Amino acid sequence: MSTLYDRADIYDLIESDARTASIRHDWKTFLGNRPIRTLLDVSIGTGGMTLPLQELGISVSGSDLSKSMLARCRQKAEQKGCPVTLLQSDFRDLSCWSGNSFDCVASTGNALGYVDHDGVLKTLEQMDRLVRPGGFICFDSRNWEKIQREKKRFYLYNPFFKGDTRINLVQVWDHHADGTITFNLLYTFEQHNRIIQKELFEEHYHPFSKDLVLGKLAELGYTGTALSPVPSTIQETDFDRIDWYRVIAQKASDG
Numbered sequence: 143m144s145t146l147y148d149r150a151d152i153y154d155l156i157e158s159d160a161r162t163a164s165i166r167h168d169w170k171t172f173l174g175n176r177p178i179r180t181l182l183d184v185s186i187g188t189g190g191m192t193l194p195l196q197e198l199g200i201s202v203s204g205s206d207l208s209k210s211m212l213a214r215c216r217q218k219a220e221q222k223g224c225p226v227t228l229l230q231s232d233f234r235d236l237s238c239w240s241g242n243s244f245d246c247v248a249s250t251g252n253a254l255g256y257v258d259h260d261g262v263l264k265t266l267e268q269m270d271r272l273v274r275p276g277g278f279i280c281f282d283s284r285n286w287e288k289i290q291r292e293k294k295r296f297y298l299y300n301p302f303f304k305g306d307t308r309i310n311l312v313q314v315w316d317h318h319a320d321g322t323i324t325f326n327l328l329y330t331f332e333q334h335n336r337i338i339q340k341e342l343f344e345e346h347y348h349p350f351s352k353d354l355v356l357g358k359l360a361e362l363g364y365t366g367t368a369l370s371p372v373p374s375t376i377q378e379t380d381f382d383r384i385d386w387y388r389v390i391a392q393k394a395s396d397g
C-alpha cells in the first residue's frame with residue numbers, strides 16, 4: 143500500500159490561503175516573545191506548517207524522510223521567493239545537520255508517532271544536539287492517550303474543491319492488538335456527481351504518552367515546558383479532552 147507522502151500533490155490538497163493564515167497566527171500566539179530567529183523542522187514535509195513562519199521573520203530550514211514532500215516544499219518556498227535549506231533525513235539520525243545550531247528545533251505534523259518509543263526518545267536526543275544553548279525544542283502530536291481510550295474508527299472531513307472537482311477524504315483507523323494504529327485514507331475525486339478517481343493510502347503510527355516525551359525533555363535538562371492545544375484558539379485546559387497538542391521547552395543556557 144502506498145504512503146501519502148509519495149503523493150505530495152494530494153497531501154497538499156488541504157492547503158488554502160485561509161489555512162496558511164491561521165497556521166501563521168497560531169504560531170505567533172504560541173511562540174509569543176521567545177527569541178526565535180532560526181528554526182529547523184525535522185519533519186517539514188511540504189512545509190505547510192513551517193513555511194508560514196517566514197513571514198514572522200524566522201529563517202526556516204528543514205529535513206524529512208520523503209523526497210517527494212521535500213521537492214514540493216522546495217518548489218513552494220522558491221515560488222514565495224524565500225528559499226529554504228532542505229535535506230533528506232530520518233529524524234532518528236540528524237547527523238546531516240551537524241555543525242549547525244538553531245534557536246528552535248521542531249517536529250511538526252504529528253510525525254514523532256511514526257517511529258516506536260525508542261525512536262521517539264532517540265529523535266528528541268538528536269534534536270537536542272542541534273538546539274543552541276538557551277534555545278527551544280518544539281513538537282506537536284495527536285493526543286494518543288485520548289485516541290487509545292476512545293478507539294474511534296471513522297473520520298469524515300469537509301470536502302475540498304479544486305476548480306470543478308470535489309475531493310472527499312474519509313479516514314478509517316485500525317487499532318491493532320499491539321497498540322499501533324493504521325490510518326487508512328481514502329480520497330475520492332468527483333465531477334458532475336460521479337467519482338472519477340480514487341486514491342488509497344495507509345499510514346502506521348506508534349502511539350506514545352505525553353509523559354514519555356515530557357519525561358525525556360526533563361532528562362535532557364529542558365525547563366519552562368509549555369503545552370497547548372492545536373489550534374491555539376481552543377481554550378481547553380483538560381489534557382484528556384484535547385485532540386492535538388504542541389509542546390515547547392527551553393534548553394539550559396549553559397547546555
Ligand SMILES: C[S@@+](CC[C@H](N)C(=O)[O-])C[C@H]1O[C@@H](n2cnc3c(N)ncnc32)[C@H](O)[C@@H]1O
Nearest residue numbers: 185186187190191207208232233250251253256
Ligand atoms: C503528516 S506529515 C507532516 C508534514 C508537515 N510537517 C506538515 O505539517 O504539513 C508527516 C511527515 O513526517 C515525515 N516522516 C515520517 N517519518 C519520518 C522519519 N522517521 N524521519 C523524518 N521524517 C519522517 C513524513 O515524510 C511526512 O512528511
